[in-house]
Amino acid sequence: MSTLLALARLRAMRDGVAQRITTVRHCHVSERPMVFIPLKLAGEAAAPLGAMVGTDPDHPRLLVVPQPRNRDLRFAFAGELAEVLLPYIESFQKATETVEKKVGEPYERCLDAPQIVVPNRPAVAFTGLLGRSTRFRRVDGPYPVHPSVPLLGRWLTYFTDRASQPGSSLLLAATDVLGAHWATGQSGLEDANLAALVGWIDPPPGMSGPRAAEEAEDPLLWPPAGPATDPGFDNEVLGPAIRAYEDAPTARAVERVAQALRSQLEPTWRLTWRAVELLRALPEGSRVRDRWDADRGSFTRFVERIAEGGPPQARRDGAVGAAARLAGLERARAGYDVQRAYDDPLVMAEYRLTGEAFAGVVTGAEPEHFEGEGRSRKLRPLITVRTQDPVRLAPGAVLGSPDRRGHGAEVVGLAGGEITLKIVKGMGRGKTPAPGAVPQPGERVCYTSLTDDFQTSAALPDPEQTPWTHGGPPEEYAPSDDDAQEEWE
Amino acid sequence: MNRLDRLRGPVPPRAHDARAIAALAANPGCARRALLDAAGVDKDGTARHLGFPAPFGQSQFAITRGNVFEALVKENGCAELLRLMRELLGLPVDQVGYQDVENVGSHLRASHTRALIDRAARELDAAVFYDHPMLSLEIAGHTAYLEPDVLAFQLGGRFHIVEIKSFAVIDGQAEPEKVAAAARQAAVYVMALRALMADLGHDPERVSHDVVLICPENFANRPTASLVDVRKQLAVLKRQLARMARVDRLLEGLPPELTFSLDPDDEGVPTRSARELAEALGRIPARYAPDCLSTCDMCMFCRDEARSCGSTDLLGRQVRDQLGGVAAASEALGLAEGTVVPGEGQEEIARVLRLANRLREECLT
Numbered sequence: 001m002s003t004l005l006a007l008a009r010l011r012a013m014r015d016g017v018a019q020r021i022t023t024v025r026h027c028h029v030s031e032r033p034m035v036f037i038p039l040k041l042a043g044e045a046a047a048p049l050g051a052m053v054g055t056d057p058d059h060p061r062l063l064v065v066p067q068p069r070n071r072d073l074r075f076a077f078a079g080e081l082a083e084v085l086l087p088y089i090e091s092f093q094k095a096t097e098t099v100e101k102k103v104g105e106p107y108e109r110c111l112d113a114p115q116i117v118v119p120n121r122p123a124v125a126f127t128g129l130l131g132r133s134t135r136f137r138r139v140d141g142p143y144p145v146h147p148s149v150p151l152l153g154r155w156l157t158y159f160t161d162r163a164s165q166p167g168s169s170l171l172l173a174a175t176d177v178l179g180a181h182w183a184t185g186q187s188g189l190e191d192a193n194l195a196a197l198v199g200w201i202d203p204p205p206g207m208s209g210p211r212a213a214e215e216a217e218d219p220l221l222w223p224p225a226g227p228a229t230d231p232g233f234d235n236e237v238l239g240p241a242i243r244a245y246e247d248a249p250t251a252r253a254v255e256r257v258a259q260a261l262r263s264q265l266e267p268t269w270r271l272t273w274r275a276v277e278l279l280r281a282l283p284e285g286s287r288v289r290d291r292w293d294a295d296r297g298s299f300t301r302f303v304e305r306i307a308e309g310g311p312p313q314a315r316r317d318g319a320v321g322a323a324a325r326l327a328g329l330e331r332a333r334a335g336y337d338v339q340r341a342y343d344d345p346l347v348m349a350e351y352r353l354t355g356e357a358f359a360g361v362v363t364g365a366e367p368e369h370f371e372g373e374g375r376s377r378k379l380r381p382l383i384t385v386r387t388q389d390p391v392r393l394a395p396g397a398v399l400g401s402p403d404r405r406g407h408g409a410e411v412v413g414l415a416g417g418e419i420t421l422k423i424v425k426g427m428g429r430g431k432t433p434a435p436g437a438v439p440q441p442g443e444r445v446c447y448t449s450l451t452d453d454f455q456t457s458a459a460l461p462d463p464e465q466t467p468w469t470h471g472g473p474p475e476e477y478a479p480s481d482d483d484a485q486e487e488w489e
Numbered sequence: 490m491n492r493l494d495r496l497r498g499p500v501p502p503r504a505h506d507a508r509a510i511a512a513l514a515a516n517p518g519c520a521r522r523a524l525l526d527a528a529g530v531d532k533d534g535t536a537r538h539l540g541f542p543a544p545f546g547q548s549q550f551a552i553t554r555g556n557v558f559e560a561l562v563k564e565n566g567c568a569e570l571l572r573l574m575r576e577l578l579g580l581p582v583d584q585v586g587y588q589d590v591e592n593v594g595s596h597l598r599a600s601h602t603r604a605l606i607d608r609a610a611r612e613l614d615a616a617v618f619y620d621h622p623m624l625s626l627e628i629a630g631h632t633a634y635l636e637p638d639v640l641a642f643q644l645g646g647r648f649h650i651v652e653i654k655s656f657a658v659i660d661g662q663a664e665p666e667k668v669a670a671a672a673r674q675a676a677v678y679v680m681a682l683r684a685l686m687a688d689l690g691h692d693p694e695r696v697s698h699d700v701v702l703i704c705p706e707n708f709a710n711r712p713t714a715s716l717v718d719v720r721k722q723l724a725v726l727k728r729q730l731a732r733m734a735r736v737d738r739l740l741e742g743l744p745p746e747l748t749f750s751l752d753p754d755d756e757g758v759p760t761r762s763a764r765e766l767a768e769a770l771g772r773i774p775a776r777y778a779p780d781c782l783s784t785c786d787m788c789m790f791c792r793d794e795a796r797s798c799g800s801t802d803l804l805g806r807q808v809r810d811q812l813g814g815v816a817a818a819s820e821a822l823g824l825a826e827g828t829v830v831p832g833e834g835q836e837e838i839a840r841v842l843r844l845a846n847r848l849r850e851e852c853l854t
């Protein structure tokens with residue numbers, strides 16, 4: 001939490017509407033995302049109650065489990081979900097491109113990848129649990145399931161794992177991505193309510209953000225976005241409907257449960273699509289593509305892994321795997337933060353606030369300044385920048401700039417709001433700097449000690465080294481009968 | 490009449506249920522809650538009467554599931570539970586006694602528990618589960634009875650609190666918030682049992698700070714046991730209780746006739762108007778934080794109050810810390826926009842806010 005974000009929240013509070021905290025969008029939004037809204041039975045770890053799912057906002061598919069405690073009905077649900085999800089995933093597998101690498105063999109990569117959007121973070125966790133409870137199932141033996149069920153489980157697990165990768169857009173939680181672009185005048189805790197969050201960002205005409213958020217807290221107007229349902233709904237509507245189904249499992253009884261669930265799911269369905277639209281309307285940051293390329297690469301690796309008949313993901317990382325995974329995630333987080341700062345002046349402002357970056361106007365330039373003698377004589381243009389920012393950089397600090405890719409400079413000295421920089425990278429090989437490589441007097445520039453070295457590595461992860469998460473190859477899973485027959489009560 | 494009794498009015502003090510107990514250690518800085526709890530005021534009823542009921546419903550499915558799981562664990566005189574304890578604690582026992590304290594009338598439960606625990610502590614004999622032990626805790630000079638939904642396990646004069654929860658542990662992991670809430674709650678029982686031991690002249694440390702948490706494993710109903718160290722929660726709780734014991738300090742400066750009485754009329758409706766009650770409550774400073782929304786029955790009322798005075802508390806502790814503790818949103822904005830002259834000690838936060846404001850403007854225009 002930074003002062004800039006705190007300030008944005010204060011303004012949202014005063015103006016009664018959410019405030020932008022970025023100037024661009026930092027996630028990929030697919031042309032054809034799949035929205036998935038799961039509901040679960042209260043008190044159970046992973047008993048699906050139903051879901052709304054699909055790629056067409058006007059034609060959601062409603063999946064219903066009329067008796068969520070019934071094992072067969074749960075697997076039927078998993079099978080139906082697979083019917084929707086697997087063809088969607090497969091539709092991205094055919095078209096590929098060949099990617100050349102600087103070192104090593106060229107490899108194939110899918111031209112596009114699936115994107116699943118769920119309403120909130122608990123829905124991501126629940127997706128993971130659905131994956132966990134289905135991926136070890138077997139198509140033969142004592143409790144056979146349809147072949148699509150374990151495959152679905154592996155994909156759901158893959159998407160959930162990938163969601164913890166900073167900057168990945170394969171599985172998005174709407175509240176998370178909205179919250180990364182707008183600040184509301186309420187607490188982060190309350191932002192977890194999708195209806196309230198959207199209410200702040202995009203209140204209905206004639207209504208203020210706080211008023212819309214207040215309405216959103218009424219479960220009768222805005223049912224919770226799941227996976228947990230409203231206890232009042234459970235007790236008054238769902239409970240009786242499930243009991244009626246138990247008494248007589250007729251089509252009418254199923255329809256009654258379906259009606260009940262539809263009433264809870266439809267508002268969230270619309271909200272989640274609204275979230276997609278809101279995000280799509282933002283201009284895309286320039287490094288979003290690189291990250292999506294990495295997502296496509298990761299997706300392709302997983303497609304291959306399945307095609308090669310690899311085992312399902314292990315139950316949990318071994319100690320070494322977990323540590324490597326954490327370290328990988330930290331690196332990815334740091335890289336993602338820097339990329340966002342380079343893409344977005346408002347994110348860079350965070351670093352200007354702490355003195356790790358500054359912006360200002362060039363007051364002097366010596367483009368043909370040289371250092372050293374004879375053969376080691378090097379072109380080292382000097383510039384002077386005037387800034388009002390509270391710079392905390394020492395002479396010798398190496399800087400990059402979001403204004404010019406590949407540009408590098410070093411701090412020579414600071415005095416009275418003026419900073420002298422020596423350009424060390426990105427001015428070409430000639431005796432004089434390449435045109436445009438050295439900022440001109442009067443130009444506005446921004447420099448930061450955050451470096452974007454990661455750019456190449458994050459944009460193109462080595463496929464052999466990062467099979468499906470940054471944790472290195474997953475621990476080998478040895479299939480066991482116990483796992484396949486594990487109860488799912 | 491005792492000041493606290495007057496605050497509560499002519500209604501019996503509330504027994505503390507699970508939520509109230511866990512909440513004792515949440516938001517310890519709030520004087521309003523400390524006083525309401527110390528006086529045994531029915532916070533839920535108060536919030537309702539004020540027109541701000543807390544949104545804490547429970548689904549029948551969750552309740553049923555909880556009951557089914559608990560019954561399963563306790564089946565056959567806790568046979569399954571004993572197996573789990575044996576494995577978890579490495580105990581050399583194969584027999585266990587079972588005493589359900591609930592079998593005696595509710596008025597006798599506390600003294601019955603006391604006698605049973607005393608005997609167990611003296612005889613150091615066979616393993617016994619005590620179900621529904623009625624424990625009590627001194628809260629601000631009052632004896633607060635704790636609604637029991639735990640077991641105490643005793644072997645060789647050493648006690649463990651055993652808590653049965655129906656949230657699942659999947660591949661060795663459970664939802665952290667749920668574990669945290671269970672730990673906070675169990676700490677209260679550890680403390681109460683220790684107090685009882687001390688009162689009986691036994692070493693309170695014979696009650697372990699490791700509580701046993703029983704949860705369903707993976708997706709089945711099979712129970713699994715884990716040890717949870719609640720020392721941290723005990724420390725927080727101790728501090729909070731000490732604070733409530735110094736309730737005199739909280740009462741200082743309050744008008745002697747102040748009351749939050751919910752004294753009902755013949756139909757059970759409190760006779761006092763909601764407005765008067767709200768005014769009375771307004772006299773005691775609250776310390777609203779968004780966390781209250783999941784822990785305290787008064788949350789909707791306190792949030793509304795914080796909204797009406799434009800408090801930065803609404804945005805969460807982190808934001809408030811970021812604002813150097815400036816309490817009013819308008820003041821913080823004024824400092825940022827240069828319309829408010831920084832007071833003493835505010836120069837630094839004002840400088841940062843002004844800078845942040847300039848950067849925001851620059852980037853968005």
Ligand code: SF4
Pocket residue numbers: 516519520521522775776777778781785786787788789791
């Ligand atoms: S809701 Fe109100 S009374 Fe309860 S802890 Fe929070 S501020 Fe205190």
